[in-house]
Amino acid sequence: MHKLKNSLLCLVSFLIIGFFCTLFVYQFGQEYKINNKLQLGLFSVHLIGFLIILGFYNFTKYKEIGFVFLGLVVFKFFAVAFLFYQFKSDFVSNTVVYFVFYWIYLTVDMFLVLRLLKKQD
Numbered sequence: 001m002h003k004l005k006n007s008l009l010c011l012v013s014f015l016i017i018g019f020f021c022t023l024f025v026y027q028f029g030q031e032y033k034i035n036n037k038l039q040l041g042l043f044s045v046h047l048i049g050f051l052i053i054l055g056f057y058n059f060t061k062y063k064e065i066g067f068v069f070l071g072l073v074v075f076k077f078f079a080v081a082f083l084f085y086q087f088k089s090d091f092v093s094n095t096v097v098y099f100v101f102y103w104i105y106l107t108v109d110m111f112l113v114l115r116l117l118k119k120q121d
Contacts, residue, residue, distance in 0.1 A: 006057075022039065034098075041083045042105060043105065053065060065117060
């Protein structure tokens with residue numbers, strides 16, 4: 001029960017960060033010409049990765065989470081590269097904005113995984 005409570009708290013935190021990033025896109029997206037589909041794709045890739053980590057945290061030994069996290073970072077990099085290839089014209093015009101979103105999601109993901117590991121010990 002303790003693991004599930006920690007997992008849900010981290011998931012809610014991740015969803016709140018994603019909500020604020022999406023809110024930023026809808027408020028200022030026209031000014032910066034941000035593609036909503038690309039931002040939603042970034043969020044989805046990171047959400048899928050975080051859900052996989054939560055699955056490993058809840059159903060297996062937590063010592064494997066580090067390896068899973070590193071593997072998912074590589075997966076996310078290639079998934080984001082594929083998204084950027086699909087939306088090349090939007091990406092070229094706002095490279096910095098999309099990388100800021102990518103690094104926000106990756107940083108939040110990293111801190112939440114570290115929090116899960118510290119709660120486990």
